[in-house]
Amino acid sequence: MTEHASKISIGDHLVRNNAFLAPMAGITDRPFRKIAERFGAGMVVSEMIASNALGVGNQEMVRKLGKPNTLPHMVQLAGCEAEWMAQGARIAHDAGADIIDINFGCPAKRVTNGYAGSALMRVPDLAMTLIDAVVSATPLPVTVKMRLGWDDESLNAPEMARRAVDAGVKMITVHGRTRQQFYKGSARWELVREVVEAVDVPVVVNGDIIDLAAAREALAQSGAAAVMLGRGAQGQPWAVAQIGAGLQGEAGPEAPAGAELVALISEHYEDMLVEYGTAVGLRASRKHLDWYTEAAGIVLDKPTRSAFLNNETPAEVLGMIDHIFSGQWTAAA
Numbered sequence: 001m002t003e004h005a006s007k008i009s010i011g012d013h014l015v016r017n018n019a020f021l022a023p024m025a026g027i028t029d030r031p032f033r034k035i036a037e038r039f040g041a042g043m044v045v046s047e048m049i050a051s052n053a054l055g056v057g058n059q060e061m062v063r064k065l066g067k068p069n070t071l072p073h074m075v076q077l078a079g080c081e082a083e084w085m086a087q088g089a090r091i092a093h094d095a096g097a098d099i100i101d102i103n104f105g106c107p108a109k110r111v112t113n114g115y116a117g118s119a120l121m122r123v124p125d126l127a128m129t130l131i132d133a134v135v136s137a138t139p140l141p142v143t144v145k146m147r148l149g150w151d152d153e154s155l156n157a158p159e160m161a162r163r164a165v166d167a168g169v170k171m172i173t174v175h176g177r178t179r180q181q182f183y184k185g186s187a188r189w190e191l192v193r194e195v196v197e198a199v200d201v202p203v204v205v206n207g208d209i210i211d212l213a214a215a216r217e218a219l220a221q222s223g224a225a226a227v228m229l230g231r232g233a234q235g236q237p238w239a240v241a242q243i244g245a246g247l248q249g250e251a252g253p254e255a256p257a258g259a260e261l262v263a264l265i266s267e268h269y270e271d272m273l274v275e276y277g278t279a280v281g282l283r284a285s286r287k288h289l290d291w292y293t294e295a296a297g298i299v300l301d302k303p304t305r306s307a308f309l310n311n312e313t314p315a316e317v318l319g320m321i322d323h324i325f326s327g328q329w330t331a332a333a
Contacts, residue, residue, distance in 0.1 A: 011141025
């Protein structure tokens with residue numbers, strides 16, 4: 001099979017490869033994105049930022065605007081009111097954003113109950129007012145991330161994408177599930193092809209892309225220009241770069257192991273303590289430590305796992321990271 005090698009552009013930004021890290025609330029914060037970017041991800045996207053909270057200066061939302069490093073800074077906004085979306089776009093622009101992504105895809109009830117996220121697939125006219133507001137508020141390229149539709153009775157992603165592009169959107173990402181599927185079942189990459197055929201901007205396919213083989217199959221079924229990894233990057237932020245390189249027929253970075261893996265996880269952990277402050281950082285880092293353990297194929301006994309994930313003394317956690325991931329740890333007989 002011919003490798004998918006052509007790079008794409010978002011506005012004036014040429015993307016270095018065609019594998020992106022998906023925006024994931026509470027996961028793709030600045031420390032995580034920094035690592036994925038350093039390994040060679042084509043693009044990384046901020047966590048979803050609530051535009052109304054950002055507009056009134058909520059410090060948690062302001063923190064999420066942090067730029068990881070040198071890639072074009074892609075910030076995702078969510079909301080359902082044009083005024084706040086426009087204000088959020090202006091704030092993001094002033095904070096150094098290079099691209100604004102609008103969330104039409106989040107399935108969480110706390111988001112959809114307010115007619116934001118994937119609930120906007122049910123109200124296309126409202127969705128378009130949000131796009132118009134953001135496009136008018138900033139000169140930055142605007143993109144949209146959506147789902148196939150609300151449910152199987154309303155697979156309206158092609159029409160939504162067409163209207164979005166007519167309004168000025170420069171790229172569309174489609175998660176190959178409906179909102180009502182949440183993350184159950186399988187992503188239907190083949191249905192993303194209808195979106196690709198409906199628009200003349202790059203389309204990115206998302207959902208169930210966990211390795212190079214899945215990425216190739218997703219591209220073949222959808223005809224999309226690029227792939228986006230979400231859960232497939234948890235515990236292995238280098239996976240995005242590996243897939244991006246593989247799609248270009250190049251050798252990607254080796255997965256870190258031994259001392260290199262210890263150094264990376266330790267850096268990630270310490271960076272999170274700085275990002276959030278120690279008290280919050282301790283809690284926020286637990287899921288990442290758990291994912292790193294799982295991705296490394298390390299099975300901890302229950303007492304060790306509890307001691308590792310619930311430890312509130314950073315120096316002790318760093319010591320356990322070294323012990324567990326350097327190859328010294330072995331399960332008790």
